[in-house]
Amino acid sequence: MKKKANISEKARKMLEQAKKDAHERVVKRGLIQFRAEEELVDQLLQIADHKKIPVSVLVRSWVAEHVRQEFPLVPVKEIRLPDGRVLTQDSYHRDLEDARYAYQDGKLPLNAREIRTLDSWLLDQQELERRTG
């Protein structure tokens, strides 16, 4: 999302911390609700009855299956380098030294999601450089 309010760096840090805290609270509550059309609810209930399991167990198992497939493809928001620095897309684009460091011959212990994220940041940067000449 591009639209940013014109607030100070201190307020921005406070907002980022509040967003992280809110994320943790939402995760800890462990509850996701959604509305569905009557026909879909009816079909879900019939499938659950047929399988002799509660509908929440049925839906949770389906969701978990999709999450296992999709989650590895979702980029990480930040990468913690071994020296303690935290690399984000903004800092990656701002600080080429960090970028080169993160890519040094594959010696860093990055997982598949982090490597995929770095690749996408690099592509974004190349696209930006191409546009700005």
Add this chain to the structure above:
Amino acid sequence: MQTTYDLKNFADHNVTQEEVDQVLRSDVTAEFDLPPSQRGNERMMLVGFTNEGRLLELGIEFSFDEDRMHVFHADDATKPYRNEFEREIKP
């Protein structure tokens, strides 16, 4: 740093603290400038979806001396914010 909420304001607009947290944590949000509070604190409006797809506007005030971010307002997004938000999230 702590986040505080004006629960009476939320209740007046039929918004729960849980819904406010859902908007706060979202990456799909738009921010808007607000004038400073009477005490001179920075403020902003944050607009985003709850998990169920309700589009809310959150009024936020930053109090540095109290190390606190206060959500003083939460309601369904008004038309100008809704329109601006929709423009922003278009790919």
